Amino acid sequence: MRGQLMRKGSDKSDPYKRYIKKILGLTLIILLLSAPVIAKGQEELRYIPGIIHLHSKISTGAYSIKELAQITQAKGIPIMVITDHLLLRAEYGLSPFRRIIRKRVEKNSILRSGVKDYLSEIKEASKLYPSLTIIPGAEVTPFYFWSGDFLKNNLTLHNFHKQFLVLGLEKEKDYLKMPVAGNQCFSFSREKFLRLLASLILILLGLGMIKRKRKNKFWFRSRFFISSYPYRKSGIVLLILGLLFLFDSLLLSPDDPYHGEKNMQPYQNLINYVKERNGLSFWSAPEAKTEEKIRSIISSTLPYPEALLETKDYTGFASLYEGYRKVGGQEGIWDTVLTEYCRGERAKPVWTIGEIDYHSPREKKEIDEVQTVFLLSGIDKNSVIAALGEGRCYALRRTKEYQLMLNNFTLSLPRGKIGKIGDTLITETRPRINFSVSFSDGKRRKVNVKLIRSGKIIREFIGLTPMERRFYDYSLPEGEKSYYRLDIETEYPHKILTNPIFVKRK
Known part of the structure; x- marks a missing residue:
């Protein structure tokens, strides 16, 4: 009876219990729906500082890569990106044999020191400082051109400092074949083809004239002469000229620096090359102005913020410290480029980074004065490269204190x-x-x-x-x-x- 009474009592209270359960269940569902939906691993994401654009003794820096790693680690920065100059070479040749009669100025660079040695030094520094993530990169000059006249002593070298930072390339051959000014092993051009064709024509004409036989009888000072190869001397001259043109043409850069600016094609070629190899390309210091005199030659690079509008598919640009006024500021060129992406006029967005361009303590700036702060769940090379490519970072400028x-x-x-x-x-x-x-x-x-x-x-x-x-x-x-x-x-x-x-x- 007691059991039956209990069951009867519970039957009467069941509707209320079911009602309460429904209310509690609905409340739980609402709470779950209102809770933040966080992407996998996002709860572990944190801001990690990094330094981009450092030069070592491989090119123009005062410190070795290991010394830079030691300084960076002492500052409490766990990420550093080395971007030594890939090639620091400028040359001027006299026409028509510009590659034979020429003057070249070259400084230390990755290609001069050896790509293999450069990448090996970075690996050794990474082993020596395991808590530091070191990313290899390069600062590159896709194109420069000359104005003025060597004989008139008024030569000017233009756009030598209109440069990119290239990051994320690990293979030696990718550096060796990169399309930059002064690197002769990467492509072909229409002018190069025409010069080669002219060289071959001269060589063939010269050989034909040398081998051509013709008996020519003539008297000279009461003596009788027979000439079997009357065109040999002329043929030898043509052959020598053809060989000189051939040698000069084989060494000719596809981006001829003697006929003014080539619009943006050399820069777009560099962007495309890096993109095809899954690397990253950033315009460096787009608002910097560089004027310097090297003996009797003037080197001049004017600010180039408009380059961001005239090129596509690059990863980003450095806004701090030489890219904020016209590019990174409100309604600047960066906003124009981002708006083009939002409208579907560009395939990918453009991201910003901070670059320090550090060479030595003589520059009176701290190595960590300008930083790129990454949003990461873990600190490793692949995560840093991915964050740069996906824009998960911001640019920061600070003081020592x-x-x-x-x-x-x-x-x-x-x-x-x-x-x-x-x-x-x-x-x-x-x-x-x-x-x-x-x-x-x-x-x-x-x-x-x-x-x-x-x-x-x-x-x-x-x-x-x-x-x-x-x-x-x-x-x-x-x-x-x-x-x-x-x-x-x-x-x-x-x-x-x-x-x-x-x-x-x-």
């Missing part, structure tokens, strides 16, 4: 979807932008954070650190791909420039 710190920059969507630097999200409603900024020494300082959407400042936050903000963008256009990026500054020279987060609203 302290630095700005970006603790968070994400995009939140309904149902907890979160996007980080370099990501692309799709949404049907308004996104929420989250960021957090502080200083490494913990002090409170005034900071200015510009939130840029598709080239326009949509909100400016001015206040003291630590600063943490959440901003809902109610005006995001529908049916378009847009992007958000942060431009953070405080007392000069402190600055942060982030890569974008892309979002498309249906």
Whole structure:
């Protein structure tokens, strides 16, 4: 009876229990849906500082690669990218035998020292400092050209410092065959073909005239002579000229530096070459101006920010410290390029990095003054290269005493979807932008954070650190791909420039 009474009582309470269970279950589902959906491994992602664009004794630096590794590790930086000059060679030849009658100036470089030795030194330094990730790279000059006249003593060398940083190439042959100025082993050109053809014609004519027999009787001083090869001397002259032209043509660079600028084709050739080998290419110091005099020759490279618009498929550019005013600033060339990508006019976005271009302590700048800060879950070579290629990093400039710190920059969507630097999200409603900024020494300082959407400042936050903000963008256009990026500054020279987060609203 007691058991039956208990069962009867429980039967009466079942509807209430079922109702409570449904409420609890629904609440649990809502909580689960509202929890952030974090990509695999994202909970482990953290910002890791790195230094890009270092020169060693292999080219123009004062330190060996091992010494650079020691200095970098002492600074607490776990990532360094070595970019010695691939080739530092400029030469001028007198026409028509420019490759024979010439003057060459060459300094230490990777090709001069040996690619194999360069890569071996990096591997040895990596073994000596296992906690340091060292990435091999090269600084390259795709093209230069001359103006003026050697005989008039007014020669000018143009665009020798219009350069790229090439990263991620590990094979020796990829460096040896790279299409850069002064490297003779990489391609063919129409002019080279015509010069070779002219050389062969001269050689064949010369040989024909040398072998041609013709009896020619004539008197000279009461003597009778018979000449069997009357054209031999002329043939020898033509043969020598043909051989000289042939030798000169075989050594002729496909990008002739004697007839002005070649538009952007040499630079695009370099970009394509690196892309085909799964490497990364970054425009270096696009706003730098270089003027120097080497004896009687002037070397001049003007700023080239427009090069970012005129080339495609490169990985990115260095915004800090010589690429911010016209390129990286608000509504600058970078915003134009990113907008082209959002419109489908470019196949891939363009990312920014920080470069230090460090040679020696005589330059009066710290080796870690300009950094690229990576968003990584683990520190290894492949992860760093992937982060550079996918834009999971930001550019930072600091002083010796302290630095700005970006603790968070994400995009939140309904149902907890979160996007980080370099990501692309799709949404049907308004996104929420989250960021957090502080200083490494913990002090409170005034900071200015510009939130840029598709080239326009949509909100400016001015206040003291630590600063943490959440901003809902109610005006995001529908049916378009847009992007958000942060431009953070405080007392000069402190600055942060982030890569974008892309979002498309249906």
